[in-house]
Amino acid sequence: MINMLRTFLRRDDGVASVEFVLMFPLIMGIFLCSAEMGVIQMRQAMLERAMDVVVRDLRLGKPEYRDPDNLKAAVCDEALLLTDCETNMKLEMGPVPTRGFTYRTGSADCVNREQTSKPVVNYTSGANNEVMLIRFCYLHDPIFPAIGLGAILPPVTNGGYKMMASTFFVNEPT
Numbered sequence: 001m002i003n004m005l006r007t008f009l010r011r012d013d014g015v016a017s018v019e020f021v022l023m024f025p026l027i028m029g030i031f032l033c034s035a036e037m038g039v040i041q042m043r044q045a046m047l048e049r050a051m052d053v054v055v056r057d058l059r060l061g062k063p064e065y066r067d068p069d070n071l072k073a074a075v076c077d078e079a080l081l082l083t084d085c086e087t088n089m090k091l092e093m094g095p096v097p098t099r100g101f102t103y104r105t106g107s108a109d110c111v112n113r114e115q116t117s118k119p120v121v122n123y124t125s126g127a128n129n130e131v132m133l134i135r136f137c138y139l140h141d142p143i144f145p146a147i148g149l150g151a152i153l154p155p156v157t158n159g160g161y162k163m164m165a166s167t168f169f170v171n172e173p174t
Contacts, residue, residue: 033148040149043081043140044163050078051136051165058134059169068093068123075136082138087111088160093134094124096168110137110162128173135166 054074058065065071068091076085090111126132139160142150153161 029148032144036142036144036149039081039143040140040163043079043138044165046079046081047075047136047138047163047165050075051134051167053078055134055167055169059172061172072136082140085138088139090137091123091135092137093132095126096131096133098131110139110156110160112158126171128171130171132169132171133166134169135164138163138165 054065054071057074058071065074071093072086072089072091076082076089079085082088088111090109092109139156140163141160142153144150155161
């Protein structure tokens with residue numbers, strides 16, 4: 001019996017399988033986390049770019065962008081990778097007091113997926129030469145919600161994760 005145990009412990013077949021079993025979850029976790037991060041960065045870049053393009057037109061006085069639904073639709077048309085954009089995006093726009101203004105990061109609300117309300121928080125188009133703040137909050141769903149980055153992102157109570165883009169601009173005189 002002792003000889004059989006010694007020969008069993010000295011066998012080296014199956015060593016590669018043990019290494020594979022130990023390393024495969026780690027390598028796959030890194031791969032899935034990298035893929036998720038790449039998708040999130042691409043979506044964020046597309047949201048920022050779309051906002052810049054549309055706000056440039058808004059700043060130059062494109063009259064149809066004074067309507068919040070048209071403004072959101074224009075941003076969604078420019079942002080290619082945002083799925084179901086108009087229902088998952090919330091818009092906030094208003095004048096900024098030039099004295100004593102403090103920017104609150106992360107204070108914008110996102111869409112509540114359980115309600116069927118119009119996703120515009122407050123929208124004021126502002127007057128000539130007025131400094132304006134515009135914020136878009138988009139809820140995105142991860143590709144791998146239970147693995148890697150999708151598991152550690154802070155979710156919103158109704159599902160999805162916040163992705164925000166904001167900018168300031170000055171209304172040009174007409």
